[in-house]
Amino acid sequence: MKNSEQLYKALVERILILDGAMGTMIQRYNFTEEDYRGERFKDWKSPLKGNNDLLSLTQPEAIEEIHRKYLLAGADIIETNTFSGTTIAMADYHMEDLVYELNYESAKIAKKVCAEFTAQNPDKPRFVAGSIGPTNRTASLSPDVNDPGYRAITFDELRVAYKQQAEALLDGGSDILLVETIFDTLNAKAALFAIDEIREERNIKIPIMVSGTITDASGRTLSGQTADAFLISVSHMDLISVGFNCALGAKQLTPYLEILSNHTNFGISAYPNAGLPNAFGQYDETAEQMAEQIKEYVDKGLINIIGGCCGTTPDHIKAIADLVQTYQPRKLSAISE
Numbered sequence: 001m002k003n004s005e006q007l008y009k010a011l012v013e014r015i016l017i018l019d020g021a022m023g024t025m026i027q028r029y030n031f032t033e034e035d036y037r038g039e040r041f042k043d044w045k046s047p048l049k050g051n052n053d054l055l056s057l058t059q060p061e062a063i064e065e066i067h068r069k070y071l072l073a074g075a076d077i078i079e080t081n082t083f084s085g086t087t088i089a090m091a092d093y094h095m096e097d098l099v100y101e102l103n104y105e106s107a108k109i110a111k112k113v114c115a116e117f118t119a120q121n122p123d124k125p126r127f128v129a130g131s132i133g134p135t136n137r138t139a140s141l142s143p144d145v146n147d148p149g150y151r152a153i154t155f156d157e158l159r160v161a162y163k164q165q166a167e168a169l170l171d172g173g174s175d176i177l178l179v180e181t182i183f184d185t186l187n188a189k190a191a192l193f194a195i196d197e198i199r200e201e202r203n204i205k206i207p208i209m210v211s212g213t214i215t216d217a218s219g220r221t222l223s224g225q226t227a228d229a230f231l232i233s234v235s236h237m238d239l240i241s242v243g244f245n246c247a248l249g250a251k252q253l254t255p256y257l258e259i260l261s262n263h264t265n266f267g268i269s270a271y272p273n274a275g276l277p278n279a280f281g282q283y284d285e286t287a288e289q290m291a292e293q294i295k296e297y298v299d300k301g302l303i304n305i306i307g308g309c310c311g312t313t314p315d316h317i318k319a320i321a322d323l324v325q326t327y328q329p330r331k332l333s334a335i336s337e
Contacts, residue, residue, distance in 0.1 A: 003175045004207050006125045010076065011240060011267055011304055012332060015324045018129070018271050018307025019070035019078045020317045024283075026052050029062055044094075051093050056081050056106040063106070067113040073314035074321030076126060077305070078114060079178060080106040080169060083133035086161040088153065092136070099161075100168045103130070107172025129178040129209060130169030132162060132191055139186040140223040158190035159197075166195050175207065181246050181309075182212040183222035185233045192237050209305070210234050211245045211269055214256050227259040235264065243269030246309045249276050249285060250293035257302045261330060267304035268330055270297060274311030283311020287319035294320055298327040 010016060029035075036048040038058030048054060056063050067078050085103045087096040095102075107130055114126035137143075137153040144150045166177055177195055182188040188210065199206050212230045215222045221230055231242060242264060244256055250272040261268050275285030290308070297303045306324060308316045 003125065003127060004205055007127055007175060007207055007240070010125065011329070013329075015298065015303060015327060015329045016076040016305045017074050017317060017321045017324070018269065018305055019067075019075040020073075020271075020308035020312030020314065021310055022066060022079065022081055022083070023052060024311055024313060025066045025069070026055065026062070029059075031055070031059065031062075035059060046094050048093055051084070051090075051095070053082055053085050053090075053102050053106065054093070054095070054098075056102060056109060057098075060105070060109055064109050064113055067110055069314040070317055071113060071117045071126060073318040075307070075317055076124070077129050077176065077307070078110050078126065079129045079131040080110050080172075080174060082106045082131045082165065082169065083181075084136075085131075085133070085168075086135050086165050088135040088137055088158070088161050089133070099164055103165050103168035104172040107169050107174045111173030127175040128173060129176040130166065130172075130174030132165060132169070132177060132179045134181050134183055134187055135161070137187075138184040138223065139190065140184045155186065155190050158187055159194045162191040163194035163197060166191070166198055170198065170202075170206070176209055176240070177206055178209040178211065180209075180211040182210070182230075183215065185212070185221065185223065185225055185230055188212075188234060192234065196237070207240045208237060209241045209243075209269055210237070210239055211243050211271070213246045214244055214253070215247050217252075219256060227256040228263055231260055231263055235266075239266045241267035241269040241305050243271075243303075243305070245269075245271040245307075246273060249273055250290055250297070252276070254296055254302075257297065258300070261300075261302045265332065267332055268302055269305035269307075270294075270303055271307035271309045271312075273309045274316060277311075285311065287313070287315040290316050291319040291323045295323060298324050301328070301330050304329045304332065
């Protein structure tokens, strides 16, 4: 991880900007089933529209363009297009055998664009965060209301799937692994366990970001943890940051970031949605409105890494980047090279 030294240095010096939503940007292309399939998968046996990770293979120019727009907006860290890049999630499309390639190629695309921007301005190095989503199964909760003890997946099955994804993301050039949108911390612990195995086997340092999601006004994750319980559950790892993303807008996220900030020496990350969804599931919050709410984060000294989740665009990221550049990051004592 030759870039890790630069990453730790940047994290101490300034608030780092994470990119915004990949899905929101992909929607703008209005890709058809044929676009998702491309030539290579034109005879695939199941529908592929909606498999956004696949676009790294069939529409790589679009994914590259999205990354480039976020970097132009000021992002220091861009996420790979791999939110559903496990055998577990890809089973919906019968694409389990493509998982390594999907993650590897997605990381390569992001790395290529980051390298271009870093070369243009070496004083502002850009980093690739390998996106590791939560999968569509949960280790803590039963999907069957009539059988509360039933589990659709085991810890070990999750560990194996996450390990395959993480290895491919690292091989493709990811500087960071981002375990994100965590609604079940047991799933996340399987991912962290897998990353730790890779760290030992390869004898490398792997910068890790962990980001949970508070699902509603109860202040808990879907599997029932409070913000401080979530923090305790992942604090056994040496993380560069812990934080929250998705589900809530910036304003609603503030009290939970305060809890994290008061109880950890890790960096704090936040990438909220562009407000709460409207009746049609759309996000209406403008870049200016979102930046105004994020001002509370920096006024209170809560964050080290800030970006956007659902509904955010390069305009949102630019407004946030412009806002935070005059602020100091939250003080860190646990970052070590």
